[in-house]
Amino acid sequence: MSAPHKSGGVARIDARLAACQAEGRAALITFVTAGDPDFDTSLAVVEALPGAGADLIELGMPFTDPMADGPAIQAAGLRALAGGQTMVRTLELVARFRTRDTATPIILMGYYNPIYIYGVERFLGDARAAGVDGLIVVDLPPEEDAELCLPALEAGLAFIRLATPTTDDARLPAVLANTAGFVYYVSITGITGSATPDFGKVTAAVQRIKGHTRLPVAVGFGVRTAAHAATVAACADGVVVGTALVERVKAALDAEGCGSAATAEGVAALVRELAAGVRGAAKSDAA
Template sequence: MDSRLDRRFAACREAGRAALVTFITAGDPDPDTSLALLRSLPAAGADVIELGMPFTDPMADGPVIQAAGLRALKAGQNLGKTLDMVRAFREQDADTPIILMGYYNPIFVYGVPRFLAEAKAVGVDGFIVVDLPPEQDDEFCLPALEAGLSFIRLATPTTDERRLPAVLANTSGFVYYVSVTGITGSSVPDYSKVGEAVARIKGHTTLPVAVGFGVKTADDAAAVAAHADGVVVGTALISVLKQSLDAEDAATARTVQDVTAYVADLAKGVRSIRKGASQ
């Protein structure tokens, strides 16, 4: 599959650096601001964008991302509007990969064939659906792959050698290594173990490995970039967004500016680590 994701990771590899993968929740804090944020991320240094699909019961998310989802739902965000956001983004950016990340229930309610057809039409590149294990690949993963869209799987420190082949079997685009156990934003990873974990995963796949959970600063991003093909930042970015909102959780003149400045700082951290093109 020659996809935007494949091309972007290949370009970063040729440039001798890791990719910066950033997460925002669609519709947070309101649809217009969210679209402005989405459009601003590539120029700030994001190589790949994960766009969260808000859901009422986000069991794998910590309080920061849960709150982002609730703000988005309160502002009227739904799956159809999230697809519309991607369509609007593609009017100005044909190259930056977008991954929709979330839970299966909204997709199931929307209808899998309809959702996949519309996602492909608007320019989505792939999905992370955190509550669909490999045993349920027939539900969504395999139909997504048949539609030419990537399905990115999560691996964790508890994914052992027996489980890893099943996790990687139908994964495409990249592998997302969750460097801590627990919910998003819950603890600080031990970056000294990241290289060992990435090497273990690469023993089973040729796909790029992106590492996330716990990255907060440019130094954190650099520490991960030294070992991984991609650095994922979500909770810390949403925290910066939250801090820019007013007392009623409405966007302010600072919101887009603060988020893009933060992403630019992370990008500097990622780009400070130079690696061989063959790595």
């Protein structure tokens, strides 16, 4: 397997999170769907993210049946598929991004079937070669680690696990066992973009997870505004925003649903607000 980016994979994620920590702040992790609504617009959006303040990028792999996503991200995936997005094009988008930015980690997020059909070995090789650093696959719990998690770690990619409000202390060690990069705490029981979390409970949950791992903990699902971001940044190592950005993509499309130069700028404007929120947050915990 070729690995042209020797600093890529888990190492690139670790380096970026360590840099944020050295600045005494949480990282801003932004999610957009690859190919939404077309390849060129999506590439422009992704390329605008780091300059606007995104520290890590989650890139959604479109899937017809995203069972953990709310209407906004479902619609983004369908727009991308209608625009001709495929797994090959998603990896190509990452490779194009990497020609200009070798420092910002990219994490592919999605569902297992498109990876399974692409072929796990082929996918891991091509993803690493394209400059992908980590994977979040919603429908692969620890019970199915042999499918992709273990081969991904072997290939030098971080397999980032979701911990949820239903993951109790007895189960946490299994969830954390093979995770790398960071732990993604899902702040609500629910789908993406559906509810605003109880931030008091989120703080307690992050502390609970930190009692089990030295990995950074990022929090997502339901973080929409700069104020939310600041609140979460006070207790967590990373703040994930997705639905609000995907909605911004949609809002910046023209009457025919096509992207334009304004699309990337519309998303970047929100990312700047969120980044200001993250950077302005007072660190309240002992993390």
